[in-house]
Amino acid sequence: MVGGAEGSSPRRIPEATVARLPVYERILTEMLRSGDLTVSSEQLGSRARVNAAKVRKDLSLLGSFGTRGTGYDIAFLVAQIQRALGVDGDWPVAVVGLGNLGRALVNAEGFSSRGFRIAGAFDIDPAVVGQQVGPVVVRHLDELGLLEVGDRPTIGVVATPAAPAQQVTDALVAVGVRAILTFAPAVLEVPAPVLLRYVDLSIDLQVMSFFLARQPAEPLADELAQLRAVGLTPRR
Amino acid sequence: MVGGAEGSSPRRIPEATVARLPVYERILTEMLRSGDLTVSSEQLGSRARVNAAKVRKDLSLLGSFGTRGTGYDIAFLVAQIQRALGVDGDWPVAVVGLGNLGRALVNAEGFSSRGFRIAGAFDIDPAVVGQQVGPVVVRHLDELGLLEVGDRPTIGVVATPAAPAQQVTDALVAVGVRAILTFAPAVLEVPAPVLLRYVDLSIDLQVMSFFLARQPAEPLADELAQLRAVGLTPRR
DNA sequence: TCATGTGAAAACGTTCACAGCA
DNA sequence: TGCTGTGAACGTTTTCACATGA
Numbered sequence: 239m240v241g242g243a244e245g246s247s248p249r250r251i252p253e254a255t256v257a258r259l260p261v262y263e264r265i266l267t268e269m270l271r272s273g274d275l276t277v278s279s280e281q282l283g284s285r286a287r288v289n290a291a292k293v294r295k296d297l298s299l300l301g302s303f304g305t306r307g308t309g310y311d312i313a314f315l316v317a318q319i320q321r322a323l324g325v326d327g328d329w330p331v332a333v334v335g336l337g338n339l340g341r342a343l344v345n346a347e348g349f350s351s352r353g354f355r356i357a358g359a360f361d362i363d364p365a366v367v368g369q370q371v372g373p374v375v376v377r378h379l380d381e382l383g384l385l386e387v388g389d390r391p392t393i394g395v396v397a398t399p400a401a402p403a404q405q406v407t408d409a410l411v412a413v414g415v416r417a418i419l420t421f422a423p424a425v426l427e428v429p430a431p432v433l434l435r436y437v438d439l440s441i442d443l444q445v446m447s448f449f450l451a452r453q454p455a456e457p458l459a460d461e462l463a464q465l466r467a468v469g470l471t472p473r474r
Numbered sequence: 475m476v477g478g479a480e481g482s483s484p485r486r487i488p489e490a491t492v493a494r495l496p497v498y499e500r501i502l503t504e505m506l507r508s509g510d511l512t513v514s515s516e517q518l519g520s521r522a523r524v525n526a527a528k529v530r531k532d533l534s535l536l537g538s539f540g541t542r543g544t545g546y547d548i549a550f551l552v553a554q555i556q557r558a559l560g561v562d563g564d565w566p567v568a569v570v571g572l573g574n575l576g577r578a579l580v581n582a583e584g585f586s587s588r589g590f591r592i593a594g595a596f597d598i599d600p601a602v603v604g605q606q607v608g609p610v611v612v613r614h615l616d617e618l619g620l621l622e623v624g625d626r627p628t629i630g631v632v633a634t635p636a637a638p639a640q641q642v643t644d645a646l647v648a649v650g651v652r653a654i655l656t657f658a659p660a661v662l663e664v665p666a667p668v669l670l671r672y673v674d675l676s677i678d679l680q681v682m683s684f685f686l687a688r689q690p691a692e693p694l695a696d697e698l699a700q701l702r703a704v705g706l707t708p709r710r
Numbered sequence: 711t712c713a714t715g716t717g718a719a720a721a722c723g724t725t726c727a728c729a730g731c732a
Numbered sequence: 733t734g735c736t737g738t739g740a741a742c743g744t745t746t747t748c749a750c751a752t753g754a
Contacts, residue, residue, distance in 0.1 A: 257681055261661070285663075331679070338577040338581070339578035342574035346675055346676070349675065354679050393682060419682065423582070425500055437678060440496070440588060442655055442673060443588070443629065444495075446655065447559070447563060447589065448560060450628065450652050453667075
């Protein structure tokens with residue numbers, strides 16, 4: 239649904255596919271490290287818990303660069319996926335809230351890799367402001383608007399408790415973030431153009447337990463093959 | 475796809491709906507706190523960023539208990555959603571890895587609420603083992619198998635770095651968890667019947683940035699209305 | 711021979727539009 | 733009149749099945 243006059247865009251990549259690409263990429267990167275050079279849709283699919291035909295459809299949307307009879311060149315595939323996901327971009331991220339969760343995020347492996355970089359970390363607790371946390375020095379939330387032009391965040395991460403989350407979100411929107419990723423267990427309101435994504439332990443647990451509840455405790459292997467892992471997506 | 479002879483199960487609830495129910499529930503609970511008594515599908519939809527018809531479809535799957543011309547009784551609706559999600563269950567959860575992330579999880583609001591309870595927290599770091607973290611005392615991973623029968627975890631949460639994640643997962647599977655929720659940036663292998671869900675900052679960021687990249691920086695309100703927030707679900 | 715790439719079919723999920731009821 | 737509940741239309745995603753090419 240990202241309509242518009244895009245001109246020379248190579249192909250429309252469905253949202254469902256976009257959600258799987260990072261998973262493929264991670265698997266392929268791991269395989270590269272293990273010394274593998276090529277992979278079949280069958281292999282990749284079984285590692286990603288995805289039907290092989292789906293893998294082929296997904297990859298064919300990026301262009302046709304598999305070799306019939308052999309499979310895909312892993313290194314090349316990784317490069318193509320990265321290109322499709324737009325790794326070349328620069329995505330400054332502001333993290334607000336440096337409790338345990340915020341600290342974990344700021345230190346996360348694979349955060350600064352990829353186009354993402356932490357443009358700033360913010361809190362209001364005087365005990366935390368000024369502290370060095372991982373790669374950054376925590377600043378007061380009031381300084382959010384004072385970031386250099388090149389560091390103006392495109393994405394805001396809300397890692398506060400539920401109570402201040404809406405206020406923090408408003409502050410992020412005010413400095414122009416175009417997307418919010420929130421870990422706070424609260425429902426947020428943002429203006430329509432801002433992308434909003436909730437990451438939530440209790441929601442994940444509830445969805446999981448729903449499926450567990452209607453699954454026999456000791457089920458037969460056959461029926462289980464059909465039970466795919468609850469996806470990554472919009473789901474998202 | 476949870477086929478089988480379930481007999482008197484009320485209705486099949488699609489996965490997409492299941493992923494939205496906890497969101498509705500959270501909004502409704504907040505509205506209750508604000509003193510609201512009823513809600514229309516329009517109101518609930520706009521808060522959840524979901525089409526009103528979809529809200530009605532979702533809720534009608536739980537049974538028909540709206541009042542035409544008025545809307546839904548919020549308290550009753552919350553109860554129905556909870557019943558559908560199976561709140562009545564008991565879901566012991568084992569958390570492995572008590573770095574910043576594990577600490578955040580163990581202390582999370584809304585963890586122990588709902589049927590979930592922390593049956594145990596495990597690590598291998600001698601500096602952490604024995605420590606009181608939030609509501610629990612951390613035990614050594616080797617003691618995972620020693621939990622009382624009533625505390626045998628149904629769900630395992632992996633909050634370790636990528637390197638030991640597979641090993642930890644194997645240990646969890648060995649003690650009989652039926653679902654794994656992992657925050658480790660690694661691809662895991664589990665036997666087919668075990669549900670597996672990845673929660674991953676860098677994947678979320680990548681998906682978000684993909685949509686941002688093909689979205690005009692200062693887009694018109696009309697086009698944006700179509701850009702729904704990247705969902706929760708499976709996520710998804 | 712083996713595995714990709716892709717039309718066509720099936721399954722699934724969303725949205726529309728309106729009948730039905732308070 | 734206002735809002736739910738739901739068939740039917742629509743759009744998207746998945747899966748099948750096989751022609752194609754290394």
